[in-house]
Amino acid sequence: MGDATKLSGRTALITGAARRVGRHLAGALAAAGARVVVHYRESADEARSLQAAIENAGGEAALVAGDLTDDAVMENLIARAAEPFGPLDILINNASQFAPGCVLETTLSEWRRYQSVHAEAPFVLSREFTRQRPEGRDAVIVNLNDWRAGRPGPDHFAYTMSKVTLHGLTRSLAQALGPHGVRVNELALGAVLPPEGGEDGYLHTLREEIPTRRFPTLDDVAAALIFIVGTESINGETVHVDGGRHQV
Ligand SMILES: NC(=O)c1ccc[n+]([C@@H]2O[C@H](COP(=O)([O-])OP(=O)(O)OC[C@H]3O[C@@H](n4cnc5c(N)ncnc54)[C@H](OP(=O)(O)O)[C@@H]3O)[C@@H](O)[C@H]2O)c1
Numbered sequence: 001m002g003d004a005t006k007l008s009g010r011t012a013l014i015t016g017a018a019r020r021v022g023r024h025l026a027g028a029l030a031a032a033g034a035r036v037v038v039h040y041r042e043s044a045d046e047a048r049s050l051q052a053a054i055e056n057a058g059g060e061a062a063l064v065a066g067d068l069t070d071d072a073v074m075e076n077l078i079a080r081a082a083e084p085f086g087p088l089d090i091l092i093n094n095a096s097q098f099a100p101g102c103v104l105e106t107t108l109s110e111w112r113r114y115q116s117v118h119a120e121a122p123f124v125l126s127r128e129f130t131r132q133r134p135e136g137r138d139a140v141i142v143n144l145n146d147w148r149a150g151r152p153g154p155d156h157f158a159y160t161m162s163k164v165t166l167h168g169l170t171r172s173l174a175q176a177l178g179p180h181g182v183r184v185n186e187l188a189l190g191a192v193l194p195p196e197g198g199e200d201g202y203l204h205t206l207r208e209e210i211p212t213r214r215f216p217t218l219d220d221v222a223a224a225l226i227f228i229v230g231t232e233s234i235n236g237e238t239v240h241v242d243g244g245r246h247q248v
Contacts, residue, residue, distance in 0.1 A: 010090060011088050011089055013081040013129075014039065018046035019043050021218065022092075026050060028222035029090070029226075032226050035062075038064070039065070041066065041067050068117050069117060078129050079132070089137065089139050092142050093122040096118065098195050103157045111162075113158075114158040118166050122166060138181070139183070140183045141183070142225060143169070143170050145186040145238070147246035149163040150246055152164050170184055174237075185228050187224055188240045189216060192215065211247065212243035213243075214243055216241045
C-alpha cells in the first residue's frame with residue numbers, strides 16, 4: 001500500500017505484533033520501507049512467520065520477546081529492540097488484552113494487569129524510546145487505543161479504565177516529549193477484529209450503531225497509522241478509525 005520508500009531508513013518497534021491487528025500494522029510499516037522490530041509474548045511461531053514474510057517481500061525485520069507485565073521487561077525492551085538495527089524512530093504501543101467485566105467483578109490484580117499492559121508499559125517504553133531517539137530527525141509514538149477511552153461506560157471495566165489512562169498519557173506525553181523531538185498520537189479503533197474465543201465484543205458493537213454502517217478494516221487502520229507516522233506536524237492527536245462510533 002502506498003509509497004514503499006516513505007519510511008525507508010527508519011526503524012520501528014511494534015508491541016504484540018505477531019498476530020491480528022499488530023501483525024497487519026507491522027506489515028504495513030515494512031511495506032512503507034521501515035525496518036520492523038516485532039515484539040511478541042507467547043506467539044513465537046507467528047512472530048517468526050511474520051519476520052519471514054517481511055524478509056521474503058524484501059524488507060528487514062527482527063524479533064524481541066517478553067511479557068509487558070514484568071517490570072524488567074518493560075525497562076529493558078527498548079534497549080533490546082535497538083540492538084538489531086540501531087536506535088528506534090517509531091514506537092507503536094499495540095500489545096493488549098481485552099475481556100468483559102463489570103466493576104463489581106474486577107479484582108485489584110486484574111485492574112493492575114490491564115494498567116500494566118495499556119498504561120505502565122507505554123509510559124516506560126515512551127520514556128526509554130525518547131532517551132535513545134536519534135537526534136535531528138522526526139521520532140513518533142503511536143498508541144493503539146479504543147473509542148471507548150473517550151466515552152468510558154461500565155462495560156469491559158478494567159480494559160476501558162486502562163485505555164482511559166492511555167488516552168491521558170498520549171495527551172500529556174505529546175506536550176512533554178514534543179520539545180525532545182518525539183510526537184505522540186493515538187489511533188482510537190472501533191471493532192476491527194472480534195476477540196478470540198468468541199465474537200461477543202464484536203457483535204456487541206452492532207453495525208447499526210456505526211454511522212457509516214461499516215466496520216473498520218485492517219487496511220483502514222494501517223492507512224491511518226502510516227498517515228500519522230509520515231506527517232511531522234501531527235502531535236497529541238486522536239484519530240478515530242471507527243466509522244464515527246465514538247459520536248453516537
Ligand atoms: N481488535 C479490535 O477490533 C480492536 C478494537 C479496538 C481497539 N483495539 C486495539 O488495537 C490493538 C490491537 O488489537 P488486537 O485485537 O490485535 O490485540 P490483541 O489480539 O488483544 O493483543 C495483541 C497482542 O498483545 C500481546 N500481549 C497481550 N498481553 C501481553 C503482555 N502481558 N505482554 C506482552 N504482550 C502482550 C499478545 O501477544 P502474544 O500473542 O505474543 O502473547 C497479543 O497477541 C490493541 O491495543 C487494542 O486495544 C483493537
